[in-house]
Amino acid sequence: MAEQSNTEWIRETLAEFMRTTGKKNTRQREVIVDVFLESDDHLTLQELLDRVQVTEPNVGFATVYRTMKMLVEAGVAKERHFGTDQALYELVHQGEHHDHLICNRCGHIFEYEDELIEARQEEIAASFGMKITGHRHELYGEPVGDGPCNH
């Protein structure tokens, strides 16, 4: 299945990164990576820590913090900031790119991909003599009706 192969890709990419940069394999990092891989969601450091501590109660916040930074550096995780000042971490899916639509009512995060917008961004940048190295596109909204949302 696709999910399985992305997990494989992440593990391999990370292993390669760690080999190249001389990082060591530790029990803590293994657990953190496992927890992160198991949840295809947007998690705060605290949520990650809580889940890690189920297996390894002694792991500290700083270790999760540093490990997630490493995953971002290795290119297998992304750090996001939606409205709040708390960082959220999400898995990178090989070769994919997506942006986010956040429901104001329940906090649900939708993901979307749009070629048209991506292309348009490049044109805009070019019109200023620039090329894009990164971007951030977040939509905030609410359900069209006004019942409670079922996201």
Added chain:
Amino acid sequence: MAEQSNTEWIRETLAEFMRTTGKKNTRQREVIVDVFLESDDHLTLQELLDRVQVTEPNVGFATVYRTMKMLVEAGVAKERHFGTDQALYELVHQGEHHDHLICNRCGHIFEYEDELIEARQEEIAASFGMKITGHRHELYGEPVGDGPCNH
């Protein structure tokens, strides 16, 4: 000129807001608003404070902080967060909307408006049964050539 009339619009909108919500006019607020209006730029609270203190050395950080929050509430200022965790404030221009392209090399902030993207966002939201209440679109990039940029 157009800039003059936007200043008028801001002053009137703000006066109306203050009247309606029972806020008082103070010397501090006048100076802060003047400083903010004079600079059509993206300013941190500290930068605003520095400029305010040229005229009114006793004004404190908290007053600038609270005044800018009020301006945002009144709809005449916007608070932005580009990359750093420091808030930047910018003037609202009546009836206008724009997004930003930030130069990684020199920090210059370009502003752009794109109907096509705006429309596309609505379509995307609609495809999830949502309507947009707000959005955030930031492009980060660098000059096409590799000389130093002259922004």
Added chain:
DNA sequence: ATAAGTGCAAAGCATTTGCACTGAT
């Protein structure tokens, strides 16, 4: 008079770091 505003300093809070100890290679 009275309710809002101000300035200061302290509190919040998420993030980041210094350091002595532990553990992987």
Added chain:
DNA sequence: ATCAGTGCAAATGCTTTGCACTTAT
């Protein structure tokens, strides 16, 4: 043996707030 990793607690950095005093209405 060596050097990276860990856990803790303390330090940051920006933002926010409590409080006693001041000022606009």
